[in-house]
Amino acid sequence: MMEAAHPAPRLRALPPNTWWWVLAGVVMLPAAAPLGVLAYGLVSGVVTTVPIGRLLELAANTGALGAAVTSTSLLIGGASAWLVSRTDLPGKKLATVLVLTPFAVPSFVGALALLGATGADGILSTAWAWMGGGVIRYPSGFWAAWLVLTLISVPLVHLAVAPAVRSINPTLEEAARGLGAGRLKVFWTVTLPQLRPSLTAGALLVGLYTLSDFGAVSLLRYDTFTRAIYLEYAGRVDRRPALGLAAVLAGVAVLLVWLERSTRTRGVWFTARPRRTGSPVRLGLGGKILGWGFLGTLVTVSLLVPVAVLIAWVMRGLISGVLVDQPWAELGRSMWVALLTALVAAVVVAPVAMVTTRYRNRWAGLLEGGAWALYGVPHIAVGMAMIVFTLWLARPLYQTLALLVGVYVVMFLPQILGPSRDSLGRVSPSMEEASRSLGKSPLRTFTGITLPLMAPGLLSGAALVFLTTLRELPAALLLRPAGFETLAIRVWSATGEGFYTQGALAGLLLLLVAALPLAVVTRHELIR
Amino acid sequence: MNSFADHRPLSARALHKSFDGTVALDDFNLEVESGSLLTVLGPSGVGKTTALRILAGFEMPDSGTVRVNGQTVNGPGVFVPPERRQVGMVFQDYALFPHLNVGRNVAFGLDAHPRDQRVSVVLEMVGLAGFEKRMPHELSAGQQQRVALARALAPGPQVILADEPFSNLDAALRKRLRAEVRSILREARTTTIMVTHDQEEALAVSDQLALMNEGRVVQTGPPDHVYRNPATSWVAEFLGDADFFDAHAKGGRITTPFGTFPTTRSGKVKVMVRPESVTVFPHAQGVAVVTYREFFGHDQLLSVKLPGKITLRARCWPQPALAPGDRVAVSVDGIHIFDEPQAPPAPPETLPGTPLPQRVVIPR
Numbered sequence: 001m002m003e004a005a006h007p008a009p010r011l012r013a014l015p016p017n018t019w020w021w022v023l024a025g026v027v028m029l030p031a032a033a034p035l036g037v038l039a040y041g042l043v044s045g046v047v048t049t050v051p052i053g054r055l056l057e058l059a060a061n062t063g064a065l066g067a068a069v070t071s072t073s074l075l076i077g078g079a080s081a082w083l084v085s086r087t088d089l090p091g092k093k094l095a096t097v098l099v100l101t102p103f104a105v106p107s108f109v110g111a112l113a114l115l116g117a118t119g120a121d122g123i124l125s126t127a128w129a130w131m132g133g134g135v136i137r138y139p140s141g142f143w144a145a146w147l148v149l150t151l152i153s154v155p156l157v158h159l160a161v162a163p164a165v166r167s168i169n170p171t172l173e174e175a176a177r178g179l180g181a182g183r184l185k186v187f188w189t190v191t192l193p194q195l196r197p198s199l200t201a202g203a204l205l206v207g208l209y210t211l212s213d214f215g216a217v218s219l220l221r222y223d224t225f226t227r228a229i230y231l232e233y234a235g236r237v238d239r240r241p242a243l244g245l246a247a248v249l250a251g252v253a254v255l256l257v258w259l260e261r262s263t264r265t266r267g268v269w270f271t272a273r274p275r276r277t278g279s280p281v282r283l284g285l286g287g288k289i290l291g292w293g294f295l296g297t298l299v300t301v302s303l304l305v306p307v308a309v310l311i312a313w314v315m316r317g318l319i320s321g322v323l324v325d326q327p328w329a330e331l332g333r334s335m336w337v338a339l340l341t342a343l344v345a346a347v348v349v350a351p352v353a354m355v356t357t358r359y360r361n362r363w364a365g366l367l368e369g370g371a372w373a374l375y376g377v378p379h380i381a382v383g384m385a386m387i388v389f390t391l392w393l394a395r396p397l398y399q400t401l402a403l404l405v406g407v408y409v410v411m412f413l414p415q416i417l418g419p420s421r422d423s424l425g426r427v428s429p430s431m432e433e434a435s436r437s438l439g440k441s442p443l444r445t446f447t448g449i450t451l452p453l454m455a456p457g458l459l460s461g462a463a464l465v466f467l468t469t470l471r472e473l474p475a476a477l478l479l480r481p482a483g484f485e486t487l488a489i490r491v492w493s494a495t496g497e498g499f500y501t502q503g504a505l506a507g508l509l510l511l512l513v514a515a516l517p518l519a520v521v522t523r524h525e526l527i528r
Numbered sequence: 529m530n531s532f533a534d535h536r537p538l539s540a541r542a543l544h545k546s547f548d549g550t551v552a553l554d555d556f557n558l559e560v561e562s563g564s565l566l567t568v569l570g571p572s573g574v575g576k577t578t579a580l581r582i583l584a585g586f587e588m589p590d591s592g593t594v595r596v597n598g599q600t601v602n603g604p605g606v607f608v609p610p611e612r613r614q615v616g617m618v619f620q621d622y623a624l625f626p627h628l629n630v631g632r633n634v635a636f637g638l639d640a641h642p643r644d645q646r647v648s649v650v651l652e653m654v655g656l657a658g659f660e661k662r663m664p665h666e667l668s669a670g671q672q673q674r675v676a677l678a679r680a681l682a683p684g685p686q687v688i689l690a691d692e693p694f695s696n697l698d699a700a701l702r703k704r705l706r707a708e709v710r711s712i713l714r715e716a717r718t719t720t721i722m723v724t725h726d727q728e729e730a731l732a733v734s735d736q737l738a739l740m741n742e743g744r745v746v747q748t749g750p751p752d753h754v755y756r757n758p759a760t761s762w763v764a765e766f767l768g769d770a771d772f773f774d775a776h777a778k779g780g781r782i783t784t785p786f787g788t789f790p791t792t793r794s795g796k797v798k799v800m801v802r803p804e805s806v807t808v809f810p811h812a813q814g815v816a817v818v819t820y821r822e823f824f825g826h827d828q829l830l831s832v833k834l835p836g837k838i839t840l841r842a843r844c845w846p847q848p849a850l851a852p853g854d855r856v857a858v859s860v861d862g863i864h865i866f867d868e869p870q871a872p873p874a875p876p877e878t879l880p881g882t883p884l885p886q887r888v889v890i891p892r
Contacts (some may be wrong), residue, residue: 431623433586433610433617435625436610437616437637438636438683439683440611440637442609448636452627453627
């Protein structure tokens with residue numbers, strides 16, 4: 001049929017479009033550097049510079065932590081999702097916001113709160129001693145990391161599972177009950193299978209997060225890949241073992257991303273059909289008290305106590321006069337890096353968004369792949385790869401701000417690409433064509449029509465990138481110019497050295513400028 | 529090419545275009561007279577939109593020339609970008625700029641100086657005087673359509689191209705708006721090329737019709753001329769209702785169950801009959817039998833079966849009420865004769881109701 005000759009209306013464009021391709025290609029090239037180095041690390045035998053016993057030990061530790069964090073956060077996040085999405089619990093909106101906020105708390109701040117709460121000087125220990133109890137010992141290692149990472153991961157599971165819980169098909173459950181199945185049997189045989197895709201997606205997200213985390217495991221001294229990479233990097237001149245570990249870690253992460261993506265499509269298929277939504281499950285008074293008791297405990301442990309501990313340390317510092325070294329310079333540097341990153345990302349994303357929205361072909365697919373290439377690759381692995389890359393091939397870039405910003409842009413591009421494409425998708429190509437036929441050049445069409453219409457997505461994406469950059473630790477730690485201490489690094493190093501007062505002030509500041517706005521920016525998605 | 533054609537507002541010669549091996553345009557030719565409304569009509573997927581997009585400069589032809597007011601805008605080594613063609617465009621989705629109000633939308637293609645005045649003149653022309661400060665999303669579909677027209681008219685283009693301009697409107701609004709748009713275009717003395725797949729719309733509004741099939745224009749002319757003298761059986765069938773049957777011409781005549789018609793041809797031919805030229809009346813010994821009836825109030829459509837496996841439709845007075853199975857006599861007021869597809873092309877013959885005994889009713 002001739003019908004096929006017409007490109008789909010959304011995907012057509014003006015004839016002189018080569019520039020977008022050139023721009024987009026140049027923009028995406030840097031993503032190849034870290035991936036190339038990591039791939040080289042995997043195949044070149046660099047990995048063999050790490051004793052096999054050490055590799056297995058790290059794999060076992062990382063795997064154990066991942067499994068523990070994933071299973072507990074699935075249980076807790078699944079329960080909270082069910083409570084706010086399927087029952088008549090009062091105050092569900094507030095509960096949702098409170099349950100989801102901890103996801104904006106950086107893991108190293110969580111670790112700081114745990115360390116600051118316990119031990120001889122710990123806030124909770126002091127309070128406990130005051131009530132006549134003994135000292136709560138420093139938690140460290142596996143259990144400490146498990147606790148901190150689980151509390152931060154619960155929102156991830158909740159986010160993944162809640163929509164699926166809402167769209168559970170009630171007629172299936174009713175049909176099963178009508179066939180004589182009891183409540184429990186219905187749950188296992190009918191309800192749970194409907195939730196499985198979203199639970200799987202949530203589990204993989206948490207697994208990826210745990211695998212990538214550096215802040216909590218390094219501060220709490222649990223020996224996983226990320227911590228080992230940093231120790232190798234910091235303790236040796238030979239970069240090969242660190243690179244080998246980074247390559248292995250990146251390989252596992254890519255595998256998880258691949259798994260996550262392949263289940264995600266199935267999950268969408270599974271839940272996307274419109275259905276009658278069931279009436280909420282009625283909780284009795286006891287059920288309501290129990291429900292709020294559960295959510296209240298969760299929020300207290302994951303949000304209120306950590307913040308309270310940080311505040312208490314700052315107060316203690318103010319009272320005793322220890323708090324002399326205030327982190328304003330660090331705050332300034334963090335803001336500067338984040339601002340640069342957001343600006344560059346906004347400029348860079350425009351051609352990528354244009355090409356990937358307007359074209360469907362192999363090259364556009366490749367470009368989109370490039371934009372997502374570093375998604376899920378642990379930041380510490382990217383950082384390690386870039387150190388090696390600059391030392392070998394781009395010496396002038398080694399330890400420069402330009403390199404750090406460039407790496408951030410490539411890593412965080414998906415965050416701004418999504419919103420930009422959303423708003424660009426609302427710009428019909430015929431609007432640009434209308435502008436051309438009204439006498440405007442391609443450039444004036446872009447500045448007069450496309451850019452203003454794309455601006456909202458560009459702005460919210462840039463805000464997201466800004467806030468994410470503020471919180472980022474491992475890449476900054478590896479790639480920063482010498483002596484360039486950001487707020488996140490400040491929290492991490494102060495905590496590592498036991499200066500909880502200093503750490504707490506920087507941590508609170510970080511929560512205030514990054515975590516809180518992030519929770520606000522993503523609120524709509526959270527509550528939806 | 530003669531110099532007369534060069535000064536037409538727009539002309540296209542021998543345009544070819546294919547997408548990934550699929551031919552969209554194959555020797556496409558089109559000319560439009562100054563001040564007239566030309567409609568390119570054809571089924572969806574025959575390349576109408578591609579042709580329009582090439583004329584506007586949004587798409588590059590593989591070969592061929594396009595001239596606007598005598599100036600070549602597409603040709604060997606020549607490509608004038610859309611912004612320098614003086615060709616206005618009205619889009620199927622109107623493509624109003626959602627971040628600009630009506631006034632700034634209409635002013636978009638104007639130079640700085642006499643802008644406001646021109647905007648109000650054009651808005652008045654389309655019946656939207658005083659709408660300058662409204663935003664596009666606050667307008668009804670019909671108003672949006674008229675703003676799109678005003679915006680295209682404002683810079684005073686040589687030609688306005690309109691791609692299915694009424695397809696996004698509901699049926700009632702479409703009929704009202706197309707009459708309005710036509711009179712606006714008349715008043716503005718604008719040359720317009722419109723693309724549509726809706727025959728009724730094309731017949732109703734156009735000065736000239738260009739029928740398009742398989743990537744080329746197969747016939748052009750005023751609507752009633754094209755309707756009455758279809759160049760091919762495809763045109764006849766696409767434009768209005770038509771029934772066909774095979775017949776044999778011999779000795780200057782074609783004999784059909786409903787009469788004998790003169791012809792200059794001989795051998796196998798294809799005969800086309802339009803339902804409105806068929807009249808039936810009840811007759812016990814009639815040659816035909818009614819097989820189906822649809823009643824419309826102001827008329828009725830009958831399907832009748834004649835000897836030789838010929839089926840004709842007849843659009844006729846609602847009376848008498850005939851029912852399937854009734855025997856009827858048939859009279860046909862004019863037929864068209866086409867060559868069989870495999871035969872070498874020859875100009876088709878149109879045979880009006882002629883002196884020879886044509887209203888033949890042969891009750892035996």
